[in-house]
Amino acid sequence: MKDGTKKLPVGWIYAKVEELGEFLRGVSYSKDDASNSANKGYKPILRANNINGDLNFNDLVYVREELIKQEQFIRAGDIIFAMSSGSKHLVGKSAQAKADFDGGFGAFCGAYRPHDNFNKTYLSFFFQSPTYKVFIREIAKGTNINNLKREHILKLNFPLPPLAEQHHIVAKIEELFSDLDAGIASLKQAQAQLKTYRQAVLKYAFEGKLTAAWREQNKPEPAEKLLAQIKVGATRRVAPTKRHGKSKKPKEFPPLTEAELAELPELPEGWCWVPIANLAEVLSGYAFKSSDFIEKGIPAIKISNVGYGEFLWKDQGFLPEEFLLKYEEFSVNPNDLLIALTRPITNNTTKVCLFPEGQKPALLNQRVAAIKNRYAIELHYVFYFFQSTYFKNCIRSEFTETLQPNLSPNDLKRLPIPTCSVKEQHQIVQEIESRLSVCDKLEESIKESLQKAEALRQSILKKAFEGKLGPVKKQSIQFWMCLISGLDCVIPFSVKFMRQ
Incomplete structure (x- = not known):
C-alpha cells in the first residue's frame, strides 16, 4: 500500500x-x-x-x-x-x-x-x-x-486534520458508535439466550420431558428389554476385536450400584442409567507412526478432524490402502460417532461429530474415540447427549491432571447415559432437531447482523479519515436503520420462541 x-x-x-x-x-x-x-x-x-x-x-x-x-x-x-x-x-x-x-x-x-x-x-x-x-x-x-x-x-x-476538526470527528464517531454498540450488545445478548435455550432443550430431552406426552400415547417398551436384546445380540453378532494378532472381547461394565444411581438425576419410569460401553462399541484410536502417513490413501481421523458438531476435513493425513485390512478394528464408517479424547471440551463445547454419510471407511488415529452402533442404539441420540451440560460436567470430573485435559477411553466407556427404548430415542432426536433447527436459523441471522455491524463500523471510520463524515444525526439514523432491520427479526422472535 x-x-x-x-x-x-x-x-x-x-x-x-x-x-x-x-x-x-x-x-x-x-x-x-x-x-x-x-x-x-x-x-x-x-x-x-x-x-x-x-x-x-x-x-x-x-x-x-x-x-x-x-x-x-x-x-x-x-x-x-x-x-x-x-x-x-x-x-x-x-x-x-x-x-x-x-x-x-x-x-x-x-x-x-x-x-x-x-x-x-x-x-x-x-x-x-x-x-x-x-x-x-x-x-x-x-x-x-x-x-x-x-x-x-x-x-x-x-x-x-486541524486539532478542532480532530475533536469534531471524534465526537461524531463516538455518537455513531454509541448506537452501533447498543445494537451489538442486543445481538450478543440474543446469542447468549440461544446458548441457554439449547442447553435447556438438551436437559429436558434427557430427563424425558420432551417425550412425556409421546410416552403416554405410545407406551414404549422399558429400557431393560432393550438391554436384554443388546446382550443377546452382542453374544451372537459381535466378533472379538483383534489387537496385534490377539483376540479381545469387548468389555461389559457391571450395572450401576445403588449408591451410584443415588447420585444421578431421576429418570422417567421405564428408563435407566447404563454405561455407554454396554450400549455401543467404544473404540480408541491407534498410534500410527509418522512414517506410515502418505499423500493419498485411506483418511486417518485425527483430533483436528473432530469439530463442534461437524466433521472437518482439516490437516488431513492418509494411510496406505492395505492398512484398512491390517487395522480393520480401527475402521470408521459413515455415521459412527467421534469424540476427541484430548481437550474434548473447548469454549464450553464438546468436540464431537458424526463421520459424514457417503464417505469411504477411514482409520481412527490416537486420542480420538469412535462409538459404533453394533447393537441397537440411536447414535444421534448419543451425539446430542454428548453436547449436554450433564455430560460435559461428567467428563470434566474424569480429566487427568495435565496441561491438556485428557479423557481416558475407559472413563468414557463407563460413563452412564440415560437409556430408553430405541423408538423413544428416535422421537427424542426429532424433538431436539425440530427445536435446534430454529436456533440455527436465528444464530445465522444474528451472525449476519453482527457482520453488518462491523461493516458499518469500518464504513464510519473510512469516511471519517477521508473527511466525508456527514452530520451526526442524519448519519446515525441511516446507519442504525440498516442494523435494526436485522435486530427486528432476531431479538423479539428469539425471546418469544424460548418462552414456548
Whole structure:
C-alpha cells in the first residue's frame, strides 16, 4: 500500500506516526520473574490476549515491580499494540487505555504515547480503521513470522486534520458508535439466550420431558428389554476385536450400584442409567507412526478432524490402502460417532461429530474415540447427549491432571447415559432437531447482523479519515436503520420462541 496517495480535504495533511508521539517497548521478564497471582511487590502486565479493540484485564500475569520502568506504566490515552503473538490474527491489534493503569505491558506488546497537542482518541480510531487493517495485512503477506516491527507503525502516514476538526470527528464517531454498540450488545445478548435455550432443550430431552406426552400415547417398551436384546445380540453378532494378532472381547461394565444411581438425576419410569460401553462399541484410536502417513490413501481421523458438531476435513493425513485390512478394528464408517479424547471440551463445547454419510471407511488415529452402533442404539441420540451440560460436567470430573485435559477411553466407556427404548430415542432426536433447527436459523441471522455491524463500523471510520463524515444525526439514523432491520427479526422472535 502506498501512503498519502489520496487527495485530502483542505487544511488536512499526511503525517507520520513518529511525528506525533513516541513508541515504547514492552517489559522483558523471565518465567521466574512472573506469577499468576497479585503477590506483594508485583504489578500486572498486559499481553496480546488483552488487546482486541478495547483492553480487557482478564488472565493477567504479574511481574516484580522493579522490572517495569516508570515510562512503561500505562497512562490514559496510550495505545497498546500486539506486536508479536503465536496467533497471527492478534498481531497489529490495538486498544486505547481509557485511564491510567497501575501496570505495564509485556515484551510482545508496544505502546504508542501521542503528544498532548493532538487528540489521542482520533489517533486511536485510526488504528481501528480499514486503512490500517489493510496495511497490517500487507505486512503479513509472505512471512511466517508473526511479528510487527515498531518501525512499521512509526513510518506509517495517516491523514491529520486541524486539532478542532480532530475533536469534531471524534465526537461524531463516538455518537455513531454509541448506537452501533447498543445494537451489538442486543445481538450478543440474543446469542447468549440461544446458548441457554439449547442447553435447556438438551436437559429436558434427557430427563424425558420432551417425550412425556409421546410416552403416554405410545407406551414404549422399558429400557431393560432393550438391554436384554443388546446382550443377546452382542453374544451372537459381535466378533472379538483383534489387537496385534490377539483376540479381545469387548468389555461389559457391571450395572450401576445403588449408591451410584443415588447420585444421578431421576429418570422417567421405564428408563435407566447404563454405561455407554454396554450400549455401543467404544473404540480408541491407534498410534500410527509418522512414517506410515502418505499423500493419498485411506483418511486417518485425527483430533483436528473432530469439530463442534461437524466433521472437518482439516490437516488431513492418509494411510496406505492395505492398512484398512491390517487395522480393520480401527475402521470408521459413515455415521459412527467421534469424540476427541484430548481437550474434548473447548469454549464450553464438546468436540464431537458424526463421520459424514457417503464417505469411504477411514482409520481412527490416537486420542480420538469412535462409538459404533453394533447393537441397537440411536447414535444421534448419543451425539446430542454428548453436547449436554450433564455430560460435559461428567467428563470434566474424569480429566487427568495435565496441561491438556485428557479423557481416558475407559472413563468414557463407563460413563452412564440415560437409556430408553430405541423408538423413544428416535422421537427424542426429532424433538431436539425440530427445536435446534430454529436456533440455527436465528444464530445465522444474528451472525449476519453482527457482520453488518462491523461493516458499518469500518464504513464510519473510512469516511471519517477521508473527511466525508456527514452530520451526526442524519448519519446515525441511516446507519442504525440498516442494523435494526436485522435486530427486528432476531431479538423479539428469539425471546418469544424460548418462552414456548
